[in-house]
Amino acid sequence: MALYVQKYGGTSVGSVERIEAVADRVKRFRDQGHDVVVVVSAMSGETNRLIELAQQISPEPTPREMDTLLATGEQVTIALLSMALNRRECPARSYTGWQIGIRTDSAHTKARIQDIDTDSMQRELAAGRVVVVAGFQGVDDGGNITTLGRGGSDTTGVALAAALKADECQIYTDVDGVYTTDPRVVESARRMDQVTFEEMLEMASLGSKVLQIRAVEFAGKYSVPLRVLSSFKEGPGTLITLEGDDAMEKPVISGIAFNRDESKLSVMGVPDLPGVASRILGPVSAANIEVDMIVQNISEDGSTDFTFTVHRNDFRRTESILKNITDDLGAREVLGDDRIAKVSIVGVGMRSHAGVASRMFDALAAESINIQLISTSEIKISVVIEEKYLELAVRALHSAFGLDAVEETS
Structure with missing residues (x-):
């Protein structure tokens, strides 16, 4: 018997019919003799x-009251799913974040989990029940309802x-796993059977939106095996885990991430x-603007050019700050460009293979794509290019590193 924690996102519980389908899936796990804890988001669109x-009541509601309001979305879902399970003679009980003992700090709308009391969950599991928990929420030491911010249910x-020492945490979404890149850009993108925490963390931070960064960080820190699956069709999904013994056989590059929401500013002279x-x-x-890539040119005449990137939403504000100083x-002047994109190749195999950067640059050069900025780490290389070349660049790199799916022949 294994213990699974299953998380279902908003699209997976977006209607009564979808909730019924989740109940059928959970019951199948229980019928196989497994213990199951289910974490759910609010129904799609509810938040x-x-x-x-x-906003109809107040243009700037207090964060405390927003948390109290937004936490009700998940409360609806846990009650409906528990009803569906009980009707299937699969005993279940629903719990809000504060009922189950998820303690957080007091940072409303972006709280961090500090502790989880597992006693009540352990009692329910021992009694043969499925525990259905509201994601995205907890309670602080003052008894105030808190929410965890974007991706909080993951x-x-x-x-x-992690707290229950579960055998696996399964994240059910509207995709059937983690792909080598976005299949909407590259039709031949492949679903990966397995990827490391390191790689997934890089891909999440670089633009892949399958999993939230905080969830991947948490899983890596506590060595929680994490699997991404589709709630709409059956399949093995993608397992995210620690680097295994077969790391030497891993491909050089595991995936290609990209981000369109980039802008570049240069302070010249x-x-x-x-x-x-x-x-x-x-x-x-000081303006709470996050800086990404930074490049400073070598000085020849006592002056230098300083270039960095920020999120496109912060472009105008950052440009104004720079012009003021x-x-x-x-x-001499400030130059800006809000029509750029970042493309990144990611893979732990880069550690033991030389020539990865040159292969990347050759592939882009063959398509006459100019590289404006370059950033590297141990397992990733990122480049900034003109936005209009983004999809061409992703397809070229996907092919250059042998990531295209091989068509089966009969």
Whole structure:
């Protein structure tokens, strides 16, 4: 007998019919003799509906009351799913985050889990019941309802799996696993049977939206085997786990991630003096704007060009900040481009293979795609290119590194 923590997202429980389908799936696991804890999101569209209601009342509602409101979305789902399971003679009980003992800090709308009391879950499982838990929420030491922010239900699922020492945490979504890249861009993209936490973390941070970064970080920290599956069709999904013994046989590149929401700013002709980077990025950081890639050119005449990227939504605000400090910096001008994209190749196999970067650059050069910025780590290489070449670049790299699916012949 194994213990599974299963998490179902909003599209998986988006209607009564979908909730009934989830109940059928959970019952099959129980009938096989397994213990199951189910974590659910609010029904698809429900959280947006609640936000709209709040904005009709107040343009800036207090974070505490927003948490109290938004937490009700998952409460509906847990009750309906428990009803569906009980009607199938599969005993189940629903619990909100605070009922089950998920303790968080007091950062409303973006709380972090601090502790989980597993006693009540263990008692319910021992009694033969399925435990149905509301994702995305908890309670602070003051008894206030809190929510975990974007991707919070994934984080809840992984955290419960870690606390219960579950055999596997299964994340059910509208895709059947993690692919080598977005199949909407590359038709020949392949579903990966297995990927490491390191690779998944890089892919999530670089634009792959299958899993939230916090959930992957949590799973990696506590070594929770994580599997991405589709709630709409059967299949083995993709297992995300620690690097195995067969790492030497892994492909050089596991996947290609990309992000369209990039913009680039350059401060030209800055005096090349100690502390100049701090003087440029300090005001940007103070405005709570996150900086991604950074490049500083080598100085020849006592001045340098300083270039960095930010999310496209922050482009105008960042540009304004830089123009306000240009004179103080002694810079010549500020240039900006909000029509760029970032493409990244990811793979733990890069550690033991030389020539990966040159192969990447050759593939892009063959398509006459100019590279504007380059960033590397031990298992990834990212480049910034013109946005209009994004899909061409992804397809070229997917083919160059042998990631295309092989068509079966009869």
